Amino acid sequence: MSVARGSLHLTAERRPCRGNDGKKYQYSSGVVESNDDFSFTYGFVEARIFLPANTDPAIGALNSCGPNWAAFWLNGQNWPEDGEIDIMECLNTGSVQWTYHWADGKVGGRPEAWAGTMPGGGGWHVFGLDWRPGSLTFYYDGEKVGSHTTAVTAKPHYLIAGLALSGEQVKVPQTLKVDYVRVWQK
Numbered sequence: 240m241s242v243a244r245g246s247l248h249l250t251a252e253r254r255p256c257r258g259n260d261g262k263k264y265q266y267s268s269g270v271v272e273s274n275d276d277f278s279f280t281y282g283f284v285e286a287r288i289f290l291p292a293n294t295d296p297a298i299g300a301l302n303s304c305g306p307n308w309a310a311f312w313l314n315g316q317n318w319p320e321d322g323e324i325d326i327m328e329c330l331n332t333g334s335v336q337w338t339y340h341w342a343d344g345k346v347g348g349r350p351e352a353w354a355g356t357m358p359g360g361g362g363w364h365v366f367g368l369d370w371r372p373g374s375l376t377f378y379y380d381g382e383k384v385g386s387h388t389t390a391v392t393a394k395p396h397y398l399i400a401g402l403a404l405s406g407e408q409v410k411v412p413q414t415l416k417v418d419y420v421r422v423w424q425k
Contacts, residue, residue, distance in 0.1 A: 240271070245418070246416045247271065248269075248416055249269030249401060249415045250268070250269060250402070250413070250414045251266060251267070251268040251269075251307050251402050251403070251404055251409070251413045251414075252266065252411050252412045253266055266404050266411060268307075268403050268404055269401060269415075270399065270401030270403065271399070271400055271401070272398060272399040272400075272401075273397045273398045273399075274397045277397060278395040278396055278397040279395060281370050281372065281425075282370060283367065283368070284326070284367065284398070284420070284421065284422045284423075285365055285366060285367035285421055286326070286327075286367075286417060286420040287417070287418035287419050288309075288311060288363070288365075288400070288415065288417055288418070289361075289362060289416035289418070290304045290309055290335070290361050290415065291309075291415065292304070292361025292362075293305050293306060304334070304361065305408070306405075306410055307404055307405070307409065307410055307413050308328075308330045308401075308402070308403040308404065308405040309329045310325060310400070311327045311328075311366055311398075311399070311420075312324060312325040312327075312328065313368070313370075314397060315394045315395065316394070317394075318340075319340055320342045321392055321394040321395075322340060322390075322391075322392035323338075323340040324340075324368060324375060325337055325340075325347070326366050326367070326368045327364075327366040334353055335350075335379070336349035337368075337377040337384065337385050343390065346389075348377075348385040350385075363416075363418070364380055365379070365380055366378070366379055367381075372391070372393065373388055373391050374387070375387045398420060400417050400420065402414070402415035
């Protein structure tokens, strides 16, 4: 993890390290979160994030955001009771998607134009969420890409952004960049 040219860089790389669980791993990656510093209920949140494109057909769909696990999401203190709101997640599918998890279910989707690929094969994109009582509305690059109105949480959530490694297909080095994260509340 580093800061360069005004943005946060979260890099997945082959480097021996020890996890919080005490185990040794052959790769490292990065995550930032506001659990101890900031949480909120309702408002508009957005982040400008650089998603690296996959350029190796041997490990997934070309120009996808895979195979590593890039994500920007909100989490409550008690999962799954408080819910989890994945504003942007790319987990082994090669497609950027949004997902809302709650104690009794989950729902998600992705814009059809982004299915299996990313516009421009990666790059800078703005991911947003309008969280109101009883509704979640998701935005990618200013365009509404999904909404949900069932069992919407009213519990405080904190912010998380990360680039993790998941599954057998790993691409290193790879860097996710975060230009900004903003929250507006009424």
